[in-house]
Amino acid sequence: MTTVRLNKYISDSGITSRRKAEEFILQGRVSVNDKVVIDLSQKIDTENDIVHLDGEKLRQKHHVYFLLNKPKGVVTTTNDEKNRKTVVDLIKTKEKIFPVGRLDYDTTGVLILTNDGEFSNLLTHPKNRIPREYEVKLDKPLGDEDKERICSGVKIKGKKGKFIKAVSGGKKDKKYITVTAIEGRNHFVKNMFGALGYTVIALNRKSYAGIICDIPVGMHRVLTREEISGVVENYGN
Numbered sequence: 001m002t003t004v005r006l007n008k009y010i011s012d013s014g015i016t017s018r019r020k021a022e023e024f025i026l027q028g029r030v031s032v033n034d035k036v037v038i039d040l041s042q043k044i045d046t047e048n049d050i051v052h053l054d055g056e057k058l059r060q061k062h063h064v065y066f067l068l069n070k071p072k073g074v075v076t077t078t079n080d081e082k083n084r085k086t087v088v089d090l091i092k093t094k095e096k097i098f099p100v101g102r103l104d105y106d107t108t109g110v111l112i113l114t115n116d117g118e119f120s121n122l123l124t125h126p127k128n129r130i131p132r133e134y135e136v137k138l139d140k141p142l143g144d145e146d147k148e149r150i151c152s153g154v155k156i157k158g159k160k161g162k163f164i165k166a167v168s169g170g171k172k173d174k175k176y177i178t179v180t181a182i183e184g185r186n187h188f189v190k191n192m193f194g195a196l197g198y199t200v201i202a203l204n205r206k207s208y209a210g211i212i213c214d215i216p217v218g219m220h221r222v223l224t225r226e227e228i229s230g231v232v233e234n235y236g237n
Contacts, residue, residue, distance in 0.1 A: 011117025
């Protein structure tokens with residue numbers, strides 16, 4: 001008999017992350033053997049217990065991992081109420097996948113999609129301080145003092161944020177800068193520069209957790225075992 005926490009079982013089914021699974025449990029949307037469970041410490045027998053979410057039976061799935069070089073004009077979600085093209089539409093797979101984190105509608109670059117909720121949680125949980133490298137084009141040259149400020153700390157929406165590294169394009173190209181962040185607040189890069197009076201004209205995520213985009217915009221590939229194990233070894237608990 002193999003027992004696991006209920007939230008882990010749900011995330012392993014490929015529905016969502018482990019943290020989101022906890023929300024579903026507390027909302028009374030999960031049942032085990034036809035009995036609603038709201039206890040986050042609940043463990044289940046993976047071989048014999050039957051788990052339902054919103055009345056739908058969950059099954060453990062074969063995990064898949066994709067790297068997408070996200071193009072502009074595509075939303076980072078599994079479905080869109082405005083019927084816009086989503087990142088999921090760009091990848092043909094029999095498995096039900098979801099994006100790990102998000103990129104804005106007009107942002108390009110590294111985006112990972114999977115059905116492994118635990119892997120997604122590893123990459124998105126703030127405590128793991130996952131590095132994200134961005135290539136930024138600004139509306140005007142970045143001043144030297146402002147370059148220092150974005151690395152020492154800028155307050156955005158009442159909370160201090162900073163980049164751990166910032167490299168400009170040189171004396172003639174100060175509108176271009178590459179920055180590295182270890183947090184993933186919504187619109188973080190745009191808000192950091194916006195707090196200092198700059199507008200981000202173009203934004204590309206160059207790498208995420210050390211995984212780089214080595215494919216053309218709009219294309220995707222399967223993550224290698226080495227890339228997956230590297231993330232787990234470097235950032236797993």
